Amino acid sequence: MKSMGKKVAVIRREHFNAAHRLYKKGWTDEQNASTFGKCSLPNYHGHNYELEVKVTGAIDEETGFVMDLKLLSDLVSMHVLEELDHKNLNMDVEAFRDLNPTAENIAVVIHDLLRPHIESSLDLFIRLYETPRNYVEYPA
Secondary structure (H helix, E strand, C coil): CCEEEEEEEEEEEEEEEEEECCCCCCCCHHHHHHHHHHHHCCCCEEEEEEEEEEEEEEEECCCCCCCCHHHHHHHHHHHHHHHHCCEEHHHHCHHHCCCCCCHHHHHHHHHHHHHHHCCCCCEEEEEEECCCCCEEEECC
């Protein structure tokens, strides 16, 4: 891949729905409630997550792409949406068996799910909206 040298970001936006409960095993219900509030209630709660996956790199001279957005869409669908969409993160997703499914941790898990499938010469950035007003970014 011959590069034109100019770095450009391409972004794919997706959404998924998932339930979770924020709590720390080994803490009392009172400690969990004090730290995580209603998010620690034992019957879980859900979010409509909005996800932005940003890939940054040099423009390929032959294709004019940084990365084919159809390929990025397929990778997100296969490795992220299949894993997380319509799931109870605590119960259904192996990555969260011993990891509290906070928005911060979900963003890192998404990054780690995608990173092996995207050329190492390209930078990968995740922005995850848990609500319209609350979002996290990884790497920061």
